[in-house]
Amino acid sequence: MSSQQGVILYGPPASGKDTVTTALTELDPTYAQFARLKVGSGKAAGYRMGTAQQLHELEAAGEVIYANFRYGNAYAIDRPGVDEAFAAGVPVVHLGQVDGIRALVDGYPADWSVVLLWCPREVTEQRSAGRGDSDTAARLAAWDATREDLDAHPGMTWDLTIDTTEASPQDAARLIDQMLAQRAGAATA
Numbered sequence: 001m002s003s004q005q006g007v008i009l010y011g012p013p014a015s016g017k018d019t020v021t022t023a024l025t026e027l028d029p030t031y032a033q034f035a036r037l038k039v040g041s042g043k044a045a046g047y048r049m050g051t052a053q054q055l056h057e058l059e060a061a062g063e064v065i066y067a068n069f070r071y072g073n074a075y076a077i078d079r080p081g082v083d084e085a086f087a088a089g090v091p092v093v094h095l096g097q098v099d100g101i102r103a104l105v106d107g108y109p110a111d112w113s114v115v116l117l118w119c120p121r122e123v124t125e126q127r128s129a130g131r132g133d134s135d136t137a138a139r140l141a142a143w144d145a146t147r148e149d150l151d152a153h154p155g156m157t158w159d160l161t162i163d164t165t166e167a168s169p170q171d172a173a174r175l176i177d178q179m180l181a182q183r184a185g186a187a188t189a
Contacts, residue, residue: 003111003187004086004109004110004111005090005110005111005112005113005180005183005184006034006085006086006090006091006092006093006110006111006112006113007024007031007090007091007092007093007112007113007115007176007180008092008093008095008101008104008105008112008113008114008115009021009092009093009094009095009115009117010095010096010098010101010114010115010116010117010158011096011116011117011118011119011146011164012096012118012119012121012124012142012143012146012147013096013124013128013139013140013142013143013146014119014123014124014127014128014131014139014143015117015118015119015124015164016117016119016162016164016169016172017094017117018033018046018094019164019169020117020162020164020169020172020173020176021033021092021094022169023169023170023172023173024092024173024176024177026170026173027170027173027174027177028090028177029089030089030090031089031090031092031177032085032088032089032090032091032092033046033091033092033094034077034081034082034085034091034092034093034094035047035048035081035085036048036075036076036077036081036093036094037050037054037055037058037075037076037077037078037081038050038073038074038075038076039051039052039054039055039073039074039075039076040071040072040073040074041072041073042071042072042073047075048081050076052074055067055074055076058076058078058080063078063079063080064076064077064078064079065077065078065079065082065103065104065107065108066099066100066103066104066107068096068097068100070096070142071135071138071142077093077100077103077104079108082104082108086110090180096142096145096146096149097149098149098150098152098153098156101114101156111183111184111187113159113160113176113179113180113183114157114158114159114160115158115159115160115161115162115176116158116160116161116162117162117164117172118161118162118163118164119163119164119165120165121140121143121144121147123164123165124139124140124143125139125140128140159179160175160176160179162175
């Protein structure tokens with residue numbers, strides 16, 4: 001097993017991936033959100049904005065671990081980006097597709113902790129509207145797609161499941177941090 005530890009946060013839109021990641025980095029600055037390569041428009045914060053040509057070159061070189069398309073954009077997890085994230089600390093990768101989790105766990109050797117962050121659909125709607133999203137309807141469609149994705153993969157296992165309507169972001173961060181410490185201790189024992 002690799003000694004490199006990484007965290008994958010899976011969940012529907014507005015389930016708390018950004019908020020929990022912020023709480024993790026406040027708890028320990030070695031945690032950092034992995035900035036996926038984004039080709040398209042809209043929100044740039046939290047992404048490495050790129051061009052279709054850059055994505056094509058990475059794909060041609062076999063350096064794309066996983067790519068998906070949502071909200072009219074392409075999002076990629078690329079090997080050079082993950083290498084840089086591990087060199088800087090403990091990457092926290094946000095995903096909304098089980099296939100993306102499997103691609104990353106199978107395609108990049110590390111000790112990945114996979115965490116399901118969950119909230120009901122109406123909470124996604126409330127949080128999306130509350131933060132001023134202009135595409136709440138698309139986020140609800142993505143929530144539906146996440147639910148379908150989970151239903152289509154009943155054998156998917158989680159290292160930790162957190163209901164973000166019950167756990168504060170700080171509590172969720174502490175649970176994740178404790179889990180990684182336990183895993184690191186077990187790996188060295």
